[in-house]
Amino acid sequence: MASTSRANQASRVLDAYYADEIGVRNTSANIDRSQPRDTPLLSKNKFTTVTPLSGGTRVQEIPQSLRRNVTNKANKRHNPSLTPPAxxxxxxxxxxxxxxxxxxxxxxxxxxxxxxxxAEWDKPIRVSILYGVMFEMNRHGLRTAVAARTEPSALILIPGIEPPRWGVGIDERDLSDLLNTAVGRTVKYQTEVVAAFSTGINGLNQTLFHNLIDIRHVKRIVIYDCLYEQSSGDTAVALGLAKRRAGSNLKIVVYKCTSGGNSLTGNKLSVVMKHPGLIPSAGIINLFYVPAYTALVTFRSLEGGIADGVLALPSGSPLDTAFNAMKRIAPARGTVVSSAATWRHVFGTTPPAGKVLFESWANDRANSPVIDSFYRHLGSRSKAGTIRELIWGNQLPGWDGGPAGRDGEENHDLLLPDFGWEYLPA
Known part of the structure; x- marks a missing residue:
């Protein structure tokens, strides 16, 4: 029977979804009674803190990330100063x-x-804001990338709404309150990265249209497979406003992975085609149904599920053999550079030593047959024992992938876990 444990609300906040974030195993003795899990029990995320309570018979589980309710400042009911357009x-x-x-x-x-x-805080926290769906902070393993930053850094995740779609935004007062609360004292900060994933493009557009936050110090805008022409306003107009406010050094990076995640003219990004010069070609990362990309991100999800004991592949089966071969060549999560050209465009340098260029890895003569062999098991969600069926049937990403029978969601949903490390952390 397929596991649905990872779709549990508490698991989405507290448990591990990727092998490199697996912490201690959940047991009946170390689970917070206020945050029960489904069976089978999973492993806690290494970013989850467990504290014994008085008496020793109960524990409290706290994610190493603050969650606080905020009224939507892109809603005129909560922000009467909002005016048209958008x-x-x-x-x-x-x-x-x-x-x-x-x-x-x-x-x-x-x-x-x-x-x-x-003493007074004198080194601004470098802030990244991601407008997403809801649980990406944990289920997409984003804290690992930010945790590696040596300068004071923070990641803020703002959820999105659908259906129907509308954008959620915070303002500078919210931003200050959130950071002060998270650190436990008054801090200084500056927002350096704003990004959108999936339905989060609505919140990003609303933020840019209504100037909800100070983006004068923003170095880059990152759009993760959600470059729609219209999403709570005209995206091209919103990006144009951002470029005028942030200055000529602002970089815009766009990941193109699926047809459903973008407005396309043919197979080309409509926003790019209709607005020449808005987004330079070096800022566009094309992973559009690339088999090696699909193989890498689905391997990573499957690896997490196997490491956590959610499922096991029949020993010696063709998929087990292909998985183990893939495991021998797969670079560590957070080390694969999607595009050397985009890296140079953003940072002005070649990727650092220790990083792996995706195209070089995918096209390596020894790696190619391994990748191809694994990809051949991708199959369909409707076919038992295939990669897609194992991932979505067991809800390894924390949900079932949407309408039954729709294949391809993995190309969209599994983008951030492998490539969020590149340009999201400030």
Missing amino acids: LQTKIPPTDTDTRPVWVYVSPSTTAYATSLAG
Whole structure:
């Protein structure tokens, strides 16, 4: 019987979805009673802290990321100063439109706070804001990338809404309150990266249209497979406003992975075609149904499920053989550079030593047959024992992938876990 444990709400906040983030195993003795799990029990994320409570018979589980409810400042009911254009008018009046916003601060941030003691904060926290869906902070393994930052850094995740779609935004007062609460004292900060994934493009567009946050220091805007022409406003117009406010050094990076995640003219990005010069070609990362890309991201999800004991491949089966061969050649998560040209465009340098260029890895003569062999088992969600059926049937990414029978969602949903490390952390 397929496991649905990873779709449990508490698991999406507290448990591991990728092999490199697996912590201690959940047991009946170390699970917070207020956050029960489904069976089979999974492993906690290494970013989950377990604290014994008085008496020793209960524990409290706390994710190393603050979650705090914030009213949507892209909703005129909560922000009366909003004016056209791109005013959202279809938000149901019965919806309170109060959303949980996530904040994760790097260990370098907390260490800096400790070193200051009572002195005034004088080194701005470098902030990244991701407008996403809901649980990407945990289920997409984003904290690992931010945790590696040596400068004080923070990642804020703002959820998106669908159906119907509308954008969620925070303002500068929210941003300050969230960071002060997460660090435990008054801090200084500057937003350096704003990004959107999936339905999060609505929140990003609304933020840019209504100037909800200060983007004068933003170095890059990253759009993860959601470059729609219209999404709570005209995306090209929103990006144009951002370029004028942030200055000529602003870089825009776009990941193109699926047809459903973007507005296309033929197979080309409509926003790019209709607005020459808005997004340079070096800023576009084309992973559009690339077999090696699909093989890598689905391997990573399958690896997490197997490592966590959610499923096992029949020993010696063709898929087991292909999986083990793939495991021998797969670079570590957070080391694969999607495009050398885009890296140079953003950072002005070649990728650092220790990183693996995706195209070189995929085209390597020894790797290619291994990748091809694994990819041949991709199959369909409707066919038992295939990669797609194992991933979505066991809800390894924390959900079932949407309408039954629709293959290809993995290309969209599994993008961030492998490539969020590149340009999302400030």
